[in-house]
Amino acid sequence: MSDSDRSPLAQPHWGVTLPLPGISIGHHRHIVEALPDLGYSDVWTAEGSGTDVFTPLAATAAWSPTLRLGTGIVPVFTRGPAVIAQTAATLAQLAPGRLLLGLGSSVPAHVSDINGIPFEEPFTRTRDVLRFVTRALRGEYVADDFDTFSIAGYRLPDPPTEPVKVILGALRPRMLRLAFSEGDGAITNLLFPEDVPKILDVVGPQPVGKELVVKVFVCPTADKDHARGNARPFLAWILNREPYRRFHEWLGNDGLLREVHAAWDAADPESAQKAVPDEVVDGLFVSGSPEQCREQILRYHQPGVTTIQLYVSLPPQALSSQETVLDVLRKLGPAAG
Structure with missing residues (x-):
């Protein structure tokens, strides 16, 4: 359409x-x-x-x-x-x-x-x-x-x-x-x-x-480090919930999240947080x-x-x-x- x-x-x-x-x-x-x-x-x-x-x-x-x-x-x-x-x-x-x-x-x-x-x-x-x-x-x-x-x-x-x-x-x-x-x-x-x-x-x-x-x-702040630090744990968690994994696969964004999913599946949430690309953090949690x-x-x-x-x-x-x-x-x- x-x-x-x-x-x-x-x-x-x-x-x-x-x-x-x-x-x-x-x-x-x-x-x-x-x-x-x-x-x-x-x-x-x-x-x-x-x-x-x-x-x-x-x-x-x-x-x-x-x-x-x-x-x-x-x-x-x-x-x-x-x-x-x-x-x-x-x-x-x-x-x-x-x-x-x-x-x-x-x-x-x-x-x-x-x-x-x-x-x-x-x-x-x-x-x-x-x-x-x-x-x-x-x-x-x-x-x-x-x-x-x-x-x-x-x-x-x-x-x-x-x-x-x-x-x-x-x-x-x-x-x-x-x-x-x-x-x-x-x-x-x-x-x-x-x-x-x-x-x-x-x-x-x-x-x-x-x-x-x-x-x-x-997150309305010009302090990008604070904004990203605030958003990353939440995004790493939610984007690894099954509905949201499938959602972003359907949207065609799975390539951006491949390393995030791999780290999470390896039971390494800290690495999963670090793996969330800045463009994903900034795009999904506006700052x-x-x-x-x-x-x-x-x-x-x-x-x-x-x-x-x-x-x-x-x-x-x-x-x-x-x-x-x-x-x-x-x-x-x-x-x-």
């Missing part, structure tokens, strides 16, 4: 992933209250081995009457399907019409290693949870045998009065197609700006209302002054991308005061334009 075949370049939503590293969730109220004035429309969360995905959004709903709330993502293995639907419906009561429920398989390290839950048939489990939760949030009575679980009979007592968008964390074609054929869109992340057209080609033209959220990792970071972030703003979600790892000096934090977020975001 050529650029001319895609939809016009509309202004995207801009979101920030909370909590910001180095700031506890209880100290985010002033940040959340300021985000709309800084041009941000969304707050997003993630869930792995730290903060859960729902609590920061419940706090955000109490602190802001306008921000959209996005989960990026709720792991489909670590909560039962009905619990996911119940929690989403409860959050939707606090933020009617403003919830984007992102579901995804997560990775074995977050499912099996720390929760003791088998990581089996991730695509099928994600599809089944998507189908169940979508029906439950519409208020349907669900009694069905899915491929990975059975529901004896369930109906939400108080389904959302306004629709909840259900989207998927998606990296490769099969999950991307599911996200847009049966869901309301997808969240993707850890890719170079030049990889975005490949995602868009798989997705194809979409009707208004479907979401393509691109998560961009940012530089806030103004330079914003220029790089805007490269992800391509036709079909509806939301830019920032994961901001602030340098220590930026955490010195509330005003400094907000100033950095302002310079990174849409209000800077």
